[in-house]
Amino acid sequence: MNIQTLSQKFGVNVETEESGFPTFVQRVKGKRVLVLTDAKTHPMSQKIVSLIQKAGEAVEFSYPEEEPIADEKTVNAALAAATDCDYLLAVGAGTLNDICKRAGYLLHKPCGVFATAPSMDGFTSGVTPLIEGGFKITREAQVVSDVLLDYSILAAAPRMMIGAGVGDILAKYCCLTDWRISSYLTGEEYNEAAANLMYETVEACAESVPALTRGEEGGVQKLMEALLISGYAMVVAGNSRPASGAEHHISHFLEMDFLKRGEKIPLHGVKVGLGTLVSLYLYHTLPSRPAFDGCEKVYAEAQKLPSVEWAENILASLGCPTKFSELRIPRETIRRMFFEAYKIRDRFTILTLYCQKGFMADTAEELLARFY
Ligand SMILES: [Zn+2]
Structure with a gap:
């Protein structure tokens, strides 16, 4: 069974760049999409942002740091940025996906990830590790609806x-x-x-x-x-x-x-x-x-x-x-x-x-x- 078919069984849409992300595009048609990036992943977001713009509206929010950490502060910033948005998309790997899934869960809004590095296995999990008061705590999170893959970007990861x-x-x-x-x-x-x-x-x-x-x-x-x-x-x-x-x-x-x-x-x-x-x-x-x-x-x-x-x-x-x-x-x-x-x-x-x-x-x- 290929990854797309298997993913469907778990309610996750996995699409690759060559396909043009049709299911995702359909999902965000006429919607406002928060695109969450950091200083490192922001340059990788331009293609997906223009794709979203064609279907709906992209609202960009970028953390100024190269490596933000997933904590109350960064989650709160995502929550504030997501006001009036219908969908949250992380452009990144571990941390940004963690922040995005947590914010999506708190707002009861669907979310997705445009993966920029194959660095950990939390993309499709329903929990997220957060740092709270200096401790790492596992919190409930929204399972992503879409995982968007561009293998030329993933292969070029550090x-x-x-x-x-x-x-x-x-x-x-x-x-x-x-x-x-x-x-x-x-x-x-x-x-x-x-x-x-x-x-x-x-x-x-x-x-x-x-x-x-x-x-x-x-x-x-x-x-x-x-x-x-x-x-x-x-x-x-x-x-x-x-x-x-x-x-x-x-x-x-x-x-x-x-x-x-x-x-x-x-x-x-x-x-x-x-x-x-x-x-x-x-x-x-x-x-x-x-x-x-x-x-x-x-x-x-x-x-x-x-x-x-x-x-x-x-x-x-x-x-x-x-x-x-x-x-x-x-x-x-x-x-x-x-x-x-x-x-x-x-x-x-x-x-x-x-x-x-x-x-x-x-x-x-x-x-x-x-x-x-
Ligand atoms: Zn692990």
Whole structure:
């Protein structure tokens, strides 16, 4: 099933530039459309703005920053700009889409995204991470009606943003394994349909990595499809299990630390990519730790995972860090993270297993030597 047909099943219209975005144009006919950009994406919005002008009216609002953050202030600015608008369109990737979906939700208005980088898997999700009072909080959001794709723009995104998207996809090998071992060890419900949907698209994306590293549009297309389908897999599962495991807990732990220090937060997928390396290492070295009840099943799952080196090479080839020190985080923070990140939410993962079985005491130094 192609991405358009699959998306329709989830109520999302995915269109590409070559088609001229007919469904979107029809939707905004005679309407006032808020076009939300920032200093970086504003230059990429001109084509879509003139297309909207032909069908209805485009109201442009651009954040002056190159990298605004999704918080109460930016959401409020979008709400104010959206007065009298019928539809909200973000031209951007993670942050602008987050702001737009939240504003659309609060105003009960449809929204969409013209994607400028394949950097994370939140395009089609119904929640949005926001920073409120210095904390990251997940809030409800409007699911986008339209995802507009121009592969020449997506393929020209900065390499590290593409690498971040790949990190968010490679992570799914570990998310799915975390979910499966939790079903064995804790009896958690496992949704085969959601897991298969996720797994197939991750495999297709992994196969296209060589094309991606060559900057070919075909590679970016497979990546973008995987990022969109990740959102659908979460809908099928009814939660974020198919797309978020230990590596996302690591990313969230780091994010809170950056927030506390008031420093610029690295891209979501970059942190998730590092977390994925840690997860893969923990799985592959598990058989060298003491045995436990049910361990054989977990070892068997670990054997199906790709190697740490494979993931490391892919991330490095796309300009992403493969050591935590590259993000300039103190060594002590990373050590604490290995022991504490699993507490971020009540979800059983490979990190929970290591920490609860007492394996982390002997493993933390190995991890620091390998990944710091
Ligand atoms: Zn993610």
